[in-house]
Amino acid sequence: MQKKLESILLKRDWSGGREILREKDSIRGLMSRIYVKDGLMFWRAIEALGVAAALVEEQNKGYAAELIRRYFWSLNDESGGTAWNASEAIGSIMAHNPKECGHFNWQLANLSDDESLQVGVLWGLCNLAIVFPKAVDPVFEKVCPFLSVENAELRGLAVWTFSLMENYAQAKEMWVIPEDLKKRLEQDHSMLEIYIDGELLPFKVSELLKKEVITFYTKEFQQGDFTWSICVASSQRGLCWLSIGNPGTEESELRAWAKKQAPGALVLWGMHPNCEVITQLTEYFAGSRQEFTIPIDSRGTPFQRKVWEELRRIPYGETLSYGEVARNVGNPKGPRAVGMANNRNPIGIITPCHRVVGKSGDLVGYASGLDHKERLLSLEASHCQE
Structure with a gap:
């Protein structure tokens, strides 16, 4: 099993490895694999754990939440507190199962009181800010102190979370970096690496002040006996793209459009930020919706x-x-x-x-x-x- 998992991680082949990742032995194997932080493969194992939890969740409702509870229990004194890299694991499971696990937001944020867990907490909250910002909105007070810490990795993750939340249409007004601090951060050229979309990407802290994320998803919709192939994409502000046609071609056109309209933005594949538009389009093609009520960017x-x-x-x-x-x-x-x-x-x-x-x-x-x-x-x- 471990060799199969390593092959999946090496290729980052979540689609081809679905059946393997769906097995409980794979979950246990990934939980063991993330004990050691060894660069890119560690982070892919973290991502794979979230993917695997979502696959099991499809057949066994409540599984993802139970897995998170197990991690929280493993961190308490009663268990001996030996859950290596638990905050990264919890963050990944939440990001891949946001509706099922978003309610653990405060418990994840509170782990930032433990210095050894802070990177994982902020990485998890940053990913949640991309896919399910509603869960991050209430925990402002736990992220804010990290905007001015000495550690560039923690500072950068906090800055990006703030940037993402500031653009979230329904966010509280408090997600704004004070002007004096913002001016200092604009000159902050400290480097950090963030795992995103399968790679460890290098950023300057200053870059993350304006680093946008556009998340796209393609889906087929039925209108009688006709099948529509549609690509949708959303920013933090709302739906910014909807095109009809071949998924491969439409993705290329989206990326070309984003280069002009959102320079420097990361264009990532993902369903969760697009769930509401997918639901409303399904209703539209079924004839039960005549008006769309989603934020537009x-x-x-x-x-x-x-x-x-x-x-x-x-x-x-x-x-x-x-x-x-x-x-x-x-x-x-x-x-x-x-x-x-x-x-x-x-x-x-x-x-x-x-x-x-x-x-x-x-x-x-x-x-x-x-x-x-x-x-x-x-x-x-x-x-x-x-």
Whole structure:
């Protein structure tokens, strides 16, 4: 078993190793593997433990939470307190099972009182800030003191957590670094390594003040006998990308878009930050949802954002012409400009450019093809009177 696990870690092949990782012996093997911090393979074992816990959780509800409880128990005096690298393990399990285990947020944060556990705690909270910031929001007071500690690794992890939480649309106002401290951190060129997306990546502390994360996920949706392949991506502020088409092609286009609209951002694969949009899209294609209620992070020129905001005002099942949209945004001579803004719309369906038609009602201009535009309008027409 251990050789199989090492092979999975070496390749970081979570998909190909699903059946092996799902076995309880694998969990025990990974728990033993993380006793020794030996660089990249240690961190991949930490990540694999979270992945494995999520796989077992699919079949055995409550397993991930029970595994975390076992780790907390192993840290108390009654057990002898011998749980090597437990804070990293707990952080990984929580990050891969955020809805099932997010309620352990305070217990994880309180482990930062133990100096030997601080790196794991802050790494875990940083990962939670990416996938489930709601769980990190209440523990501000446990992260704040690390913004000014001497240890660059701890300081950098705290800075990045603050940066991520500051951009979280629903975060408390307290997640703002004071200006005087922020100025010092902007000049902080101390280096640290953070395990993210399978690698130990080097950062300057100052870089992490503005280091964005965009998390994407691809999923198929059914509309009758037709299958939609859709790629969605979210920043801390909200949904910033929704495209239709081949997953490989759409990922490449997303990364190209992110280079322009979010320079320096890490683009990571992940479902959890996109769960709500996936749920609402499922309801939309089933005909049971006519309005989307998720935060939107629109990135474009002021005129483009104005057009996209106007598109989101077009009611379900209705259409406007390019000229009508142009008049509504105060540019009556600009149907062509509206068409260009539609073409640059990064959030299809939810910013419904499919509801904009030609002057005589003709279906013209849709990035993924007019057949898709027709299907979306037909879907809405068939349900708008229900």
